[in-house]
Amino acid sequence: MSQTNIIPEFVSRRSxxxxxxxxxxxxxxxxxxxxxxxxxxDRMESPWLPLQGVAPQFDDGCIVIKGKIGGMPxxxxxxxxxxxxxxxxxxxxxKMTAALDLAxxxxxxxxxxxxxxxxxxxxxxxxxxxxxxxxVAEVISSVLALRPYAPVITLIAGxxxxxxxxxxxxxxxxxxxxxxxxxxxLNGPEVIEQESGINEFDSSDRALIWAIHGxxxxxxxxLADALVExxxxxxxxxxxxxxxxxxxxxxxxxxxxxxxxxxAALDTSEQIDPKSLRQKWNNETTGGLR
Amino acid sequence: xxKIDFDYPTAKRRITKKAHVGVxxxxxxEVLMEPAQGKGAHVSITTSVNGFRDLWKAVFDRFFSxxxxxxxxxxxDAGATPGSVLLRLEQAVEVINQ
Numbered sequence: 001m002s003q004t005n006i007i008p009e010f011v012s013r014r015s016x017x018x019x020x021x022x023x024x025x026x027x028x029x030x031x032x033x034x035x036x037x038x039x040x041x042d043r044m045e046s047p048w049l050p051l052q053g054v055a056p057q058f059d060d061g062c063i064v065i066k067g068k069i070g071g072m073p074x075x076x077x078x079x080x081x082x083x084x085x086x087x088x089x090x091x092x093x094x095k096m097t098a099a100l101d102l103a104x105x106x107x108x109x110x111x112x113x114x115x116x117x118x119x120x121x122x123x124x125x126x127x128x129x130x131x132x133x134x135x136v137a138e139v140i141s142s143v144l145a146l147r148p149y150a151p152v153i154t155l156i157a158g159x160x161x162x163x164x165x166x167x168x169x170x171x172x173x174x175x176x177x178x179x180x181x182x183x184x185x186l187n188g189p190e191v192i193e194q195e196s197g198i199n200e201f202d203s204s205d206r207a208l209i210w211a212i213h214g215x216x217x218x219x220x221x222x223l224a225d226a227l228v229e230x231x232x233x234x235x236x237x238x239x240x241x242x243x244x245x246x247x248x249x250x251x252x253x254x255x256x257x258x259x260x261x262x263x264a265a266l267d268t269s270e271q272i273d274p275k276s277l278r279q280k281w282n283n284e285t286t287g288g289l290r
Numbered sequence: 291x292x293k294i295d296f297d298y299p300t301a302k303r304r305i306t307k308k309a310h311v312g313v314x315x316x317x318x319x320e321v322l323m324e325p326a327q328g329k330g331a332h333v334s335i336t337t338s339v340n341g342f343r344d345l346w347k348a349v350f351d352r353f354f355s356x357x358x359x360x361x362x363x364x365x366x367d368a369g370a371t372p373g374s375v376l377l378r379l380e381q382a383v384e385v386i387n388q
Contacts, residue, residue: 020313040320040322041308041310041324045366050291050336053291053338054291054338055291055336055338055366055367055368056314056336056366057313057314057320057366058310058320058364061314080313082313082314082315082316082318083313083315084314
């Protein structure tokens with residue numbers, strides 16, 4: 001056996017999580033086909049952060065890259081998790097919305113342009129309060145406008161995860177791709193503990209957090225579509241598959257009745273554990289989506 | 291938050307490329323390095339940590355003792371240490387020298 005064969009794959013792979021937001025977005029495109037829109041040299045910074053004594057970022061933590069994936073037009077919009085927790089503010093929200101709207105315009109005109117949202121975010125940027133909330137509403141309506149014409153793919157790689165208002169954007173997207181390290185939820189563990197007490201959710205219990213919010217559980221519950229290894233090559237191939245995929249006849253977010261019934265059917269007299277929830281929600285699916 | 295500016299009029303070598311490196315994450319910073327508009331180099335820093343003007347000056351004095359490019363440097367800083375600052379600057383220089 002040669003030396004290369006005994007080196008396991010997880011050693012030789014190129015981690016996707018270790019890339020910053022910009023490199024993550026770039027890595028999804030066909031080589032030499034992409035360009036960045038409204039990049040750092042355009043200096044579209046948040047006007048609100050310096051007023052509150054916080055250093056801004058030249059791209060406001062939102063990276064927009066347009067190019068081709070598998071020869072098809074696509075736009076990737078990445079939130080940089082290291083800057084202000086990937087939070088969405090006035091400028092980053094406007095960049096995301098404008099990119100989605102341009103993709104919708106092209107798609108409507110017959111040039112199907114898929115959008116990939118790389119969400120590493122705690123949600124609305126608290127320093128920009130209402131403007132951030134408005135941005136979330138705009139992003140969601142732009143996703144809904146694009147979705148009938150081209151796939152909107154949310155990719156949550158970790159390790160920040162996707163929480164708060166932006167988890168709603170993930171919820172309305174056509175497909176959700178996660179890694180085992182990623183987390184997805186409306187309220188983060190610390191918020192749940194703060195609001196409902198440590199008996200409800202112990203935010204220091206990492207095993208518990210990943211058993212509830214983690215990528216593996218979310219995929220197994222049918223709330224996300226694909227679980228990928230933290231490997232740039234695998235992530236790229238998975239995204240390519242969804243960029244080329246057919247549009248969904250029905251979306252998760254349209255299946256209000258199914259999810260209402262599922263929640264109503266839960267027996268809360270005893271503690272529900274993540275494993276039984278997987279079995280209940282995934283196996284009983286009738287017309288539901290994986 | 292504090293804004294700090296420095297001029298290095300003796301750095302006159304013409305630069306043609308531009309670079310952006312780094313992220314404004316905790317203990318890190320981002321830098322834009324572009325050809326200067328006027329003569330000599332200019333540095334403009336926005337940092338969320340106040341009171342370190344002298345340290346920034348020392349870091350850039352050292353940087354421009356070895357680098358002579360007429361660049362406009364703009365920095366957004368979230369508490370990078372002098373070591374990280376120099377590393378980010380060297381990264382940017384690597385890009386404009388490519």
